[in-house]
Amino acid sequence: MTVKAILTDIEGTTSAVSFVFDVLFPYAREHLPAFIHARAGVAEVAAQLAAVRAESGEADADTQRVVAILLEWIATDRKATSLKALQGMVWQQGYEAGELKGHVYPDAVVALRRWKAEGYALYVYSSGSIQAQKLIFGCSEAGDLTPLFSGYFDTTSGAKRETASYERIASAIGLPAGEILFLSDVLQELDAARAAGMRTLGLAREGGVLGGHETVASFAAIDPSVF
Structure with a gap:
């Protein structure tokens, strides 16, 4: 075979590995809060925020608390699908703006x-x-x-x-x-x-x-x- x-x-x-930990993660950590606050009502973002609430067991978490949870997950490199999806959205903006190169x-x-x-x-x-x-x-x-x-x-x-x-x-x-x-x-x-x-x-x-x-x-x- x-x-x-x-x-x-x-x-x-x-x-x-350093590209992910020294470039991508810090970029997401810096830009994720503003991104979420600005787009929390957008369907694809809202769906991922709901997934964060479900996975964290905090169904009533407000947007600020969800942001805090996500920043904690970034710090611990948690392999949460919802986090990965939201990071991807933030990184897309960075790539499109020319601020990131893979x-x-x-x-x-x-x-x-x-x-x-x-x-x-x-x-x-x-x-x-x-x-x-x-x-x-x-x-x-x-x-x-x-x-x-x-x-x-x-x-x-x-x-x-x-x-x-x-x-x-x-x-x-x-x-x-x-x-x-x-x-x-x-x-x-x-x-x-x-x-x-x-x-x-x-x-x-x-x-x-x-x-x-x-x-x-x-x-x-x-x-x-x-x-």
């Missing part, structure tokens, strides 16, 4: 373009919302990379450390799991993908090994044809 599709993580894999490692850009040309189907799976994923690649320092990808997956497919999530993704892609190569810098994610039947490859950009998985330091060292 040969690899026909490549599923990649973003943070620490295609892109620097970081993608040059070696990842080269490899992704080559794999696309070679006929591999490319997909993304990140804890960030699908909207946020498209913004990173669509407004990247290397230009619009979204034409390279056939699909995107986020936490609506399940948690990244759960085997069932990768089973759902393989089903959505429409390939046997063994024909999908998953790339990540997180051991537990690689373990879950392997348990679902996917091929796995670890990215350790600072060196080291992700136990039990072949590990490389750069996309330049990856040859999907050997899996």
